[in-house]
Amino acid sequence: MFSKKSGVFLSVITSKDNPSVKLYMKLSSSKKERKNLSMYVLEGYRLITDAIKENSLVRQIFFTEDAYEKYSGSLSQVDLKEVKTLIISNELGIKISCTEKPQGVFAICSIPPEKNLKSSLKSDGRYVVLHQLQDPGNLGMIIRTADAVGIDGIILSQCCELYSPKVIRSTMGSAFRMNIFDGCDIDSVFSCFKEKGISSYAAVIDKDAEDLRTCSFNGGSAVLIGNEGNGLPVQVADKCTQKVTIKMTGHINSLNAAMAAGIIMWEMTNK
Amino acid sequence: MFSKKSGVFLSVITSKDNPSVKLYMKLSSSKKERKNLSMYVLEGYRLITDAIKENSLVRQIFFTEDAYEKYSGSLSQVDLKEVKTLIISNELGIKISCTEKPQGVFAICSIPPEKNLKSSLKSDGRYVVLHQLQDPGNLGMIIRTADAVGIDGIILSQCCELYSPKVIRSTMGSAFRMNIFDGCDIDSVFSCFKEKGISSYAAVIDKDAEDLRTCSFNGGSAVLIGNEGNGLPVQVADKCTQKVTIKMTGHINSLNAAMAAGIIMWEMTNK
Numbered sequence: 116m117f118s119k120k121s122g123v124f125l126s127v128i129t130s131k132d133n134p135s136v137k138l139y140m141k142l143s144s145s146k147k148e149r150k151n152l153s154m155y156v157l158e159g160y161r162l163i164t165d166a167i168k169e170n171s172l173v174r175q176i177f178f179t180e181d182a183y184e185k186y187s188g189s190l191s192q193v194d195l196k197e198v199k200t201l202i203i204s205n206e207l208g209i210k211i212s213c214t215e216k217p218q219g220v221f222a223i224c225s226i227p228p229e230k231n232l233k234s235s236l237k238s239d240g241r242y243v244v245l246h247q248l249q250d251p252g253n254l255g256m257i258i259r260t261a262d263a264v265g266i267d268g269i270i271l272s273q274c275c276e277l278y279s280p281k282v283i284r285s286t287m288g289s290a291f292r293m294n295i296f297d298g299c300d301i302d303s304v305f306s307c308f309k310e311k312g313i314s315s316y317a318a319v320i321d322k323d324a325e326d327l328r329t330c331s332f333n334g335g336s337a338v339l340i341g342n343e344g345n346g347l348p349v350q351v352a353d354k355c356t357q358k359v360t361i362k363m364t365g366h367i368n369s370l371n372a373a374m375a376a377g378i379i380m381w382e383m384t385n386k
Numbered sequence: 387m388f389s390k391k392s393g394v395f396l397s398v399i400t401s402k403d404n405p406s407v408k409l410y411m412k413l414s415s416s417k418k419e420r421k422n423l424s425m426y427v428l429e430g431y432r433l434i435t436d437a438i439k440e441n442s443l444v445r446q447i448f449f450t451e452d453a454y455e456k457y458s459g460s461l462s463q464v465d466l467k468e469v470k471t472l473i474i475s476n477e478l479g480i481k482i483s484c485t486e487k488p489q490g491v492f493a494i495c496s497i498p499p500e501k502n503l504k505s506s507l508k509s510d511g512r513y514v515v516l517h518q519l520q521d522p523g524n525l526g527m528i529i530r531t532a533d534a535v536g537i538d539g540i541i542l543s544q545c546c547e548l549y550s551p552k553v554i555r556s557t558m559g560s561a562f563r564m565n566i567f568d569g570c571d572i573d574s575v576f577s578c579f580k581e582k583g584i585s586s587y588a589a590v591i592d593k594d595a596e597d598l599r600t601c602s603f604n605g606g607s608a609v610l611i612g613n614e615g616n617g618l619p620v621q622v623a624d625k626c627t628q629k630v631t632i633k634m635t636g637h638i639n640s641l642n643a644a645m646a647a648g649i650i651m652w653e654m655t656n657k
Contacts (some may be wrong), residue, residue, distance in 0.1 A: 256642050256644075256645060259641070259642060260641060260642070261636070262637050262638055263634045263637075263639065263640065263641050264634055264635065264636050265634065265637075266636070287638075288638075289638065292637050292638075328656065363535055363536065364535065364655060365533050365534045365536035365537070366533050366534075366560075366563050367534050367558075367560065367563075368534065370530070370531060370648075371527050371530060371531070373527075374527060374530075374531050374644070374645065374648045377641075377645045377649060378649060378652050381649050384635060384636075385599065
């Protein structure tokens with residue numbers, strides 16, 4: 116099957132058995148495949164242009180026939196030299212999409228090599244450490260908020276998978292811009308902080324901890340946020356320079372983990 | 387089929403065709419049915435005990451056989467006089483559940499009558515108005531955060547459905563505690579504010595709007611949050627006493643709507 120688009124005849128892939136399409140589907144559905152192949156997928160025009168703009172390692176782009184007509188013109192302006200472009204049928208686009216109203220633009224990217232935490236940390240930087248955070252929507256929202264308020268880096272330790280389609284989608288492009296250190300060992304994180312003179316603040320629900328309102332976050336600071344249900348393990352909180360709490364005046368004393376992280380990051384970057 | 391529990395023989399419902407089970411399933415899946423019958427559903431032990439504790443109008447409770455064994459003892463301490471209790475088979479519990487790991491406790495509740503906004507507003511209160519907010523997760527998170535920071539009431543105008551299972555679940559019980567005014571007309575809201583001397587603050591992305599950091603929120607105040615994609619309509623923002631913006635120092639100038647609402651509520655209740 117061939118399609119004439121922009122004056123060029125391009126072959127249109129209609130089968131799920133095409134090797135690139137098969138690869139996309141495997142990466143879209145399987146954490147194990149993403150890990151083994153060190154690749155992940157993106158869906159949606161805006162997310163993919165953000166990835167290209169931020170020099171993410173985009174390897175293949177798929178357009179449905181309709182989407183090629185609509186979007187390929189604006190994408191050709193950016194450097195797509197190393198990106199393999201494929202046209203798929205509109206029907207196949209619906210099959211491989213994870214959204215209700217697919218735009219028909221899909222990409223396969225390489226997971227970037229891990230960054231060295233020690234050499235990247237700035238001694239006057241503001242950081243967030245997420246330890247055992249499990250909800251993809253929360254992780255995405257924290258990355259997006261960190262990007263907005265101007266946090267210098269996000270350190271992940273035993274969290275849910277950064278490159279799952281749900282996390283990447285909910286960061287709204289911030290995953291490509293933010294300085295993210297994935298898969299860190301929590302003890303090594305504390306060593307790096309010590310070496311750089313960065314103070315660590317454990318976010319806890321504890322009336323004896325320092326009130327977020329009065330906490331000064333002088334110099335390099337990192338706030339640690341724990342798991343949605345259990346918070347930070349005691350032994351991790353105890354290793355921090357200080358404990359900080361969001362004193363609340365309402366009927367309950369807990370917030371969603373992403374909301375708690377957002378309010379603390381807001382206060383941290385306001386001092 | 388009969389089951390001996392706590393010394394009493396109770397008949398165990400095994401069929402989806404049981405009228406109560408059919409009602410539960412209709413209410414669980416259909417917004418139209420919830421609206422027509424003015425009822426909604428709850429799932430999970432914690433959520434249901436919260437509903438009972440806050441005097442929500444719980445009409446029927448379903449336990450699976452296993453859940454009855456585990457939970458019914460603690461529930462009998464509270465007033466269940468007017469609540470019809472049914473036992474369903476474990477298999478049926480899996481069928482009607484919306485969660486991956488069902489606890490086996492379900493309830494049907496009546497939607498409470500609408501509250502009168504004008505007579506409930508306090509002239510020194512702190513309120514949040516959500517206008518055209520569409521994401522159930524965002525609505526739930528805002529209600530939970532409002533309950534934690536001590537907001538006096540949430541006013542909903544043209545939002546997604548409050549009584550959908552997803553919204554109710556994500557409020558973590560705060561929907562039963564918070565003062566929520568559903569289905570309000572935005573013009574009537576402004577009239578009520580005027581009458582009570584409550585100042586209204588439109589949350590906008592606009593560098594000329596007042597910086598949230600310096601905004602004093604003196605006296606009765608209400609912040610207005612708009613739709614996830616489009617924000618507040620200009621004509622609604624223009625009707626407000628003032629416009630307020632979250633000035634951000636990072637790479638992007640937008641936050642998720644729930645996060646923006648959370649940060650503003652945090653600042654409002656801190657002044």
